[in-house]
Amino acid sequence: MMMVKADERGAPPSPELMAEMSEFIAETRRAGVLLDTAGLAPMAMGTRIRAAGGELTVTDGPFAEAKEVVGGFAIVKASTKEEAVELGRRFMQVHTRVLGGAYTGECEIRQMFGPDDA
Template identity: 65%
Template sequence: MPRYLTMVRIDENNAPEGGPSPELMQRMGDLIEEMTKAGVLLDTAGLTPTAEGTRVRWNGGELTVTDGPFTESKEVVGGYAIIQAKDKAEALEWAKRFLQVHEAEWDVTSEVREIVAG
């Protein structure tokens, strides 16, 4: 079965004050449990804010290292999940369900991409 990486993108500057509500965390936990029992979820985690991150870039034969925060970033990867699904349509359904556990004030995008077997 193919594996998919779902990258959860958020705008750190416009995320709800105080982060996820306890109710959101409960709904997210319930969905993660369901996905785990279904054998779909292989791994998932949230990521620290970009202020705590570092970018390493190779450009023009030179390596640069830049500590966050990254002011030019509007939308950043805030978390991820690796899922195993029968096809892309199933992976998209799980991604949609994950987004729908969020309250209306959240602006969240999930990018779903198949992992190339190698």
């Protein structure tokens, strides 16, 4: 899974970024490596459920302590870690090409485990 993180402002993507991302999404779907992808609603619309000391606390966003926000995700099928990293690198290149040098963001790549992996 690739998770795209940005600072807490989490501005909506520009039309230019959406157009470039649409091309990248189409290409990776055709190649069979993109299984699913989506953007996430702004943090202000989110809710957190925290478990601590045997109690649950529900808090609606925005969350004052947030330093970075997961703005979207992609589930990819990669044969190796190197292949997954290359997909993440290309994904972030789209962002820097469209948004320029002022863009600050991060793509975190994590392997997913399913019931058969236990």
